[in-house]
Amino acid sequence: MATLSPFLSKTPLSNTPTISFSSSISTPLKWKSITSFSPSGSSSSRSRRRIFIVQSKIREIFMPALSSTMTEGKIVSWIKSEGDVLSKGESVVVVESDKADMDVETFYDGILAAIVVPEGESAPVGAAIGILAETEAEVAQAKAKAASAGAAAPASHPVASTPVPAVSPPERKKVAESAPSGPRKTVATPYAKKLLKQHKVDINSVVGTGPFGRITPEDVEKAAGIAPSKSVAPSAAPAASPKPAPAAAPAAPLLPGSNVVPFTTMQAAVSKNMIESLSVPTFRVGYPIITDALDALYEKVKPKGVTMTALLAKAAAMALVQHPVVNASCKDGKSFTYNANINIAVAVAINGGLITPVLQDADKLDLYLLSQKWKELVEKARSKQLQPHEYNSGTFTLSNLGMFGVDRFDAILPPGQGAIMAVGASKPIVVADADGFFSVKSKMLVNVTADHRIIYGADLAAFLQTFSKIVENPESLTL
């Protein structure tokens, strides 16, 4: 068909063999190639696991990248509900990508502790959409995690953990007593049950006012603190239930002539992260670095395809080896999480958004490999083909505005990381050395923003010192 978009036919085979396809595949070609995958191809599927380990026993279920062009996905439906026990390989959620609806399976046994992104709503690829706990005991912990994630999520429903109205238990009892046939079980209509689940309302906290004392959808909505959406016409899609307006100050009226452009998914994700960053106490430390040697090295290796980004990433990674605390992060406000790998995320402005492709194990790879890797990542980022692990696994971030002539700036620490380095432009300046001789050197200012809960001033200073030594004597970078 002429109207098919051209990219459909050249979808790479990289599509997740771990996802069971159930429906609506628009390109049969793709279908065939996917079905030809052996589902037992363990090594390849292993690397594409959708569920990454967050903590020992609590795992996040991420929005998978179901196609190469997918940047965000809509939750069509949760096959499982909160509290359901999952076993490995079971379908948990149905995700709609730009092309198809697919079932996403779990790779772990466990309990679906919390649904972060409810049905009908969208989440960017890589965002947590649900929380999986390994045992009952961890469900509460996982729920707390989900609550914090959910609170910051732009469009998620409020977690309706409405306290049980004090009057309800006796009232319920009264109903039971008045029933002639002794104790009656609680009856809820099908839609009421769906709403109970959706708004996470305990059935025992709801007083049924319907015929025969049954719980009606209105009862649930009342208990969930939502104005009953009793419209003349019942809504066909429960997902379209009204979202309560956040209790924020009313927005300022629009100036005449202004127009409102909603965020893209990527922009929304950036916004969310930025708000989240406000909860972290950060501080900044700046450091001047002479870059003549680095510039000379750059000139030498440039023909071999080495980029300045790779050089800086490598230098930062080597400094981080010596200062593991700067590579650490604070997840819960109570502990250090020391990361085993040094993954340098590099901020890239792209398509009106911002993404941070990650150079994994930057300390271990040599400059040339790193440069090549970087080129691939940028390519992928441009074509929106980055896999989640390629942009959300960073342990330290590098942001460089030097190429625009910015001489110094101050970066916002991305959530989940300990430090971010803002690199300014290298500019010739006159310096006086210890003997009083003047000379002209290239100097750049770097400015590191760090989480002061785990990284203190001295830590950063020591790290920057190491970093400047490496940059000023860059031979080690090529080793």
Added chain:
Amino acid sequence: MHYSAAFSQAATSATAVPTISGSRHVGALHSSSSSCTLLIPSKPINLRFCGLRREAFGFSPSAFTRCSNSQRVQLPSRRRFKGSNVSASLGDNGIPKSFDYDLIIIGAGVGGHGAALHAVEKGLKTAIIEGDVVGGTCVNRGCVPSKALLAVSGRMRELQSEHHMKALGLQVHAAGYDRQGVADHANNLATKIRNNLTNSMKALGVDILTGVGTILGPQKVKFGTDNIVTAKDIIIATGSVPFVPKGIEVDGKTVITSDHALKLEFVPDWIAIVGSGYIGLEFSDVYTALGSEVTFIEALDQLMPGFDPEIGKLAQRVLVNPRKIDYHTGVFATKITPAKDGKPVTIELIDAKTKEPKDTLEVDAALIATGRAPFTNGLGLENINVVTQRGFVPVDERMRVTDANGNLVPHLYCIGDANGKMMLAHAASAQGISVVEQVTGRDHVLNHLSIPAACFTHPEISMVGLTEPQAREKAEKEGFEVSVAKTSFKANTKALAENEGEGLAKLIYRPDNGEILGVHIFGLHAADLIHEASNAIALGTRIQDIKFAVHAHPTLSEVLDELFKAAKVKDHASNPVSEPVAV
């Protein structure tokens, strides 16, 4: 449709014959000579659809006479029997006796009607006996009124979907309905179709005999109290009634069958539907659109048994999960008590496997949609030594009734729901036409695998041929390969223009020879789309041929176009598809 066998046989047995261009001519040549000489081009591509046209058959009537043994093709005869003269039977059949009619059909449902019309066309003096109202279940208590309700539910659904409307840029405020108005629409439609049916038979000279028909003996039928008529051949087409499992008390008000539900006497707040087959599904569509909440009770482990599993899964995702529906699977409703004395309808559920009590539901109404039972009581089958099997009249693949000893009962046929082969109105009609072909001297076996079926939910579900598990099982047994191709409505321009991109078409086929084994569609207008596939199966058209057929753009039919093009038939596959096999 009854020309299909001739066509496919002719087409497939062709070898080295010059190609003839001009489809109309090919059709005419083909039809006039199918059983004499084979003038068929070696590439059947050229004559794919043309041999079937009516006008093509009328093209050269003289050709028929040359073909003395041709029974495949007969001139459409529109002779009418106006008077009440007793006519002799065909005369060349060796029976000296004369009958009141050439053909008597017991039951004026869609099956009987289809048979009667074709019989008249074939020049038979025909009578149809009806003990109730003309039109049978389909017209009065089934497909027809339910389509009226579903038309309403489809519109309600659209109007209620604010999201959908907004996406189209429409603003609608508070869609509502008047129950009586909806009910009247269904009733008026049934009346109209019933009158159409009656008039069409009357106009053709079919005698409509009113009264319950009973078979007294071979070729002899009683109708009403004591009217006896004879006929050379008799077709039983008495149809079926809703099946109500024991323990369920139907009061017609709060515990109802489809017969009552179609009258739409009230719209309960909460209705349990026992059975999630196509009847249950359609009613769930109607009731939820009108504001009811629905609970399905299904004995099998999953909803929508009988549909292709993949289609069923998707359908559940679209038709059940987002709606105000919940369900209990793997349970039997052992006892259903209507609402009375201020108590709601109660439904006792037991586990289908362990038989242990599982739950008791309290709802406002219960609809029993557990299937249909043949209506064959009082038919007088004992007079001709025929024993029904679970109420169904046993027949062979030619719809000939077999007696208790397994012998054919001469001149007696049974079509439609009463034989249980395929309980669909159009299958009954096709069976009736097949029988008329046989009694007028042309052997005909209906390929049931080419009969499509549809469920008119929003969106619709349709299917023809085998499901994927059935196809795989058959392939295992017979040692061939099975492939599956799928296309999505999401990629169809027309579907997207309608903002109805939800849907899937699935093709199950043999990659070695391009034979279509089954097609399943879930999506906008699926019921209308299936016929390209069912016709292809009926005609034995192979994928490598049909994929060249052109579809108007942009139309929903391109979903099937893409589907056929998506199939990967092996290059060497030019060996003919085997003759359609009846089941």
